[in-house]
Amino acid sequence: MKSASNRWLILLDHLIEDWVGMILPRPVVAMKDFIQSDGCMWCGETIKEHERCPCATRRLYWNRVFRLGAYAQPLSSSILQGKYSAWTEMLALLGTLLGNRIRGCVPPNTVIVPVPMPLLRRFFRRVNHTHIIALHASKASGIPMQRALLRKNTDPQASKTASGRRSLPRHSMWLRPFARIRGKNILLIDDVLTTGKTLEVASNKLKEGGVLSIQVAVLAVTELPRNGKKM
Numbered sequence: 001m002k003s004a005s006n007r008w009l010i011l012l013d014h015l016i017e018d019w020v021g022m023i024l025p026r027p028v029v030a031m032k033d034f035i036q037s038d039g040c041m042w043c044g045e046t047i048k049e050h051e052r053c054p055c056a057t058r059r060l061y062w063n064r065v066f067r068l069g070a071y072a073q074p075l076s077s078s079i080l081q082g083k084y085s086a087w088t089e090m091l092a093l094l095g096t097l098l099g100n101r102i103r104g105c106v107p108p109n110t111v112i113v114p115v116p117m118p119l120l121r122r123f124f125r126r127v128n129h130t131h132i133i134a135l136h137a138s139k140a141s142g143i144p145m146q147r148a149l150l151r152k153n154t155d156p157q158a159s160k161t162a163s164g165r166r167s168l169p170r171h172s173m174w175l176r177p178f179a180r181i182r183g184k185n186i187l188l189i190d191d192v193l194t195t196g197k198t199l200e201v202a203s204n205k206l207k208e209g210g211v212l213s214i215q216v217a218v219l220a221v222t223e224l225p226r227n228g229k230k231m
C-alpha cells in the first residue's frame with residue numbers, strides 16, 4: 001500500500017511539473033513585444049532628437065558599443081529573470097539575439113570575451129549569466145569565445161548608486177593564465193551597461209594583455225538621471 005501511494009505521489013509530481021511547464025511563458029513569448037534598437041555607436045545610450053550624445057564629454061575605453069535596446073520592458077524584466085531566477089532558456093535567447101546583431105559587424109580575428117562573474121556570486125545565483133549569453137552569442141555569430149578574465153568577489157554593481165558603481169577597484173579583475181589574447185580584437189560581452197565602470201576595468205585588463213582593439217556588446221543600456229542616482 002505504501003509503495004502504491006508513493007507511485008501516485010510521483011505521478012502527481014510529474015503532472016504538476018507538466019502543467020506548470022505549460023503555463024510558464026516561453027522566452028520568445030516573454031519577448032514577443034521587443035523591438036531591437038541601436039543607440040550611440042560609441043557609448044550605447046539612446047540618442048535623443050536634436051540633442052548631442054552625452055559621450056561627447058566622456059572618456060571611453062572601447063571602440064564601439066552594440067546593444068539590443070534600452071533598459072526597458074520587456075527586455076529589462078527578461079534580463080532580471082534570467083540572472084536572478086536562473087532562467088537559462090531566456091539567457092540563451094538573449095545571447096542568440098545579441099549574436100545575430102553582431103554577426104558580420106566585427107573585424108577579423110575577433111574573440112568574444114564575457115565579463116567574468118565572481119565565483120561566490122555564481123554559486124549563490126546558480127547561474128553564470130554572462131557566460132551563457134556569450135556562449136549563445138558566439139554560436140549565433142560564428143565568433144569564437146574565450147574566457148580570458150577572472151574576477152574577485154565584490155559587492156554587486158546592481159546594489160549600488162551610480163556614484164558607487166564608479167568606485168569599482170581596478171584590481172578587481174585579472175587576466176587568466178595563458179589567456180592568449182595578444183594581437184586579437186576583443187568583443188567584450190556583458191548584460192547591462194550603466195556607468196560603464198565594469199567594462200572599463202575589464203577593458204584595461206585586456207589591454208594589458210596586448211589586444212588590438214576592444215568593442216562592447218550588451219543586452220541593454222540604461223540611462224542615468226543628472227543627479228547621479230541609479231534608475
